[in-house]
Amino acid sequence: MRLPTWLAQHLAALRALLVFTALLGLAYPLALVAVGRIPGLADKADGSLVTSGGQTVGSTLLGQSFTDADGNPVPRYFQSRPSAAGDGYDPTATSASNLGPEDIVDTHATEPAESTPSLLTQVCQRSKAVGELNGVDGRRPYCTPDGVGAVLAVFRRDGLTGPVVRVISVNQVAPATPFLAAYQGVPVELARPGVDYIADGGLVTPIRGDAPAAPAVPADAVTASASGLDPHISPAYARIQVARVARERGADPAAVRRLVAEHTTGRALGFMGSPGVNVLNLNLALDREFPAP
Template sequence: MRLPNWLAQHLAALRAVLVFTVLLGIAYPLALVAAGRIPGLDGRADGSLISAAGQTVGSALIGQSFTDADGNPVPRYFQSRPSAAGAGYDPTATAASNLGPESVVDTHATDPQESARGLLSQVCARSLAIGERDGVDGRRPYCTADGVGAVLAVFRADGLTGPATRVVSVNQVAPATPFLTVYEGVAVELARPGHDYVAEGGLVTPIRGDAPAEPAVPADAVTASGSGLDPHISPAYAQIQVARVARERGVDPARVRHLVAEHTSGRGLGFVGEPAVHVLDLNLALDQRFPAS
């Protein structure tokens, strides 16, 4: 007996669902799991996890912070670069900050919760903090001594031209001291919360200052990676941390420097990328060879 056309179509659809369920919902996932058990691939399939003393302590592919319960860097460890992924190194929120070279003006809202720092001020603050922590010069071009972007909003008599009539240090609010007292003969004011000086007609004017052209604190120490998950730092950032780590662990800095060299990987294929230091591997090696007293 020939089935009705509508019923035949439904049965055909049901057979297709069953076949593709078996193929794509069972066979294909099992094949991928089996491939992940192949020697040499099993570590990657398990997330490239790193273990120490029988416990999983992190991943070879995802960075982490070395901070205390209050979020302060632990001095005896090498510190990772900043992260913009969630609260930091969150693999479920991998992302960049979406701030760019033109993000030089901070937002000072009347509600502090709505205030936000631009990229320049974030970089300035991080560089200043690292300089103080590691005993190096934390100054950077276009940064103030108190760690914000050295940026003025300059109001001119004819809009874009003419003499300055008003000057505001847009990233500094009371009780700060303006990083410049006078600009083009006009006294520099502090910014006031709730004001958008650019929208009011001020011309954004970054001031370079007297910082060295090549900052002692390298770029990766003050900026996040595109993914926010990079587990590496540059050898230059590792080197400025050597003295602090050696002091905290009571060892000769030369021995710590040698350990950094051991955990520095070269360029891929000899020419791709830059040399890098895996922070977790380095800190685990520190704990093994030079336990903190």
């Protein structure tokens, strides 16, 4: 007896569903699990977890913060780069800040908790803090001495042309001191919360300042990675932390530099990416060789 066409089509679809469910829903996942159990791959499949004293302390593939309960850096440890993943290095919220190089004007709301710092101000704040922590020059171009973006809203008499009639330091609010006393002879004012000076016709004018062209604080110390989970820092960022870590642990700086070199990896395949220092592995090595007093 020949089945009706509609029923034959439904049975064929059901058979295909069962076959592909068995192949892709069972056989394929189980095959990948079996491959992950192969010696040499098992550790990576489990997340490359790192243990110390019998306890899991992290993963070589995921960054983490080395801060105290208040979020302040612990001086005896090398510090990781910033993270925009959740509250920091949250693997369930991996992300970048999605802020670009033109994000240079802060949003000052009447409620301080609703204010939003620009990418430029975030970089300036981080550079200042890293410089103070490690005893190096934290100045950067286009940053004010108090650690915000050095940006003016310049108002001219005829809009885009004519003499300057008013100047606002858009990223500074009271009780700050304007980073410039005057611009083209016009006194610089502080911004007022809730006012959009750019929408009001102010011309965005970044001021470079006198910071060195090559800042002492490297870029990875002030910017997050695309994933927010990068476990590495650059050798340059590690170098500026050596003196602090050695002092806090009562160690010879040369010995700390040796550990940094031992935990520095080269470019992938010799030409891709940049050398990096795994912060977790380096800090564990420090704890073994130079326990904190």
